[in-house]
């Protein structure tokens with residue numbers, strides 16, 4: 001159910017951008033979604049269809065651009081993908097360092113909207 005409030009937020013953003021660009025219709029909304037986000041494209045689409053009824057965004061397609069989970073090593077700067085579901089501590093693949101921080105994988109943002 002957590003998709004609903006976020007879909008509202010995405011909808012507001014898209015409508016604002018469409019208004020600024022004097023769009024007559026929104027065709028598609030592209031979202032960058034980190035793989036650590038428990039977010040389902042089909043459900044987001046369903047909510048979108050419900051929220052956008054009767055607006056210029058009705059019928060727009062929601063497209064997810066998935067971003068893999070990656071970490072950055074503070075010792076050597078290496079950026080590498082890791083299994084975020086694993087319970088094991090994440091260590092740098094290059095130098096074995098343990099001081100790593102999340103680099104990507106938790107995003108949720110509108111990248112682009114296709115308007116007419």
Ligand SMILES: [Zn+2]
Nearest residue numbers: 073076092095
């Ligand atoms: Zn390293």
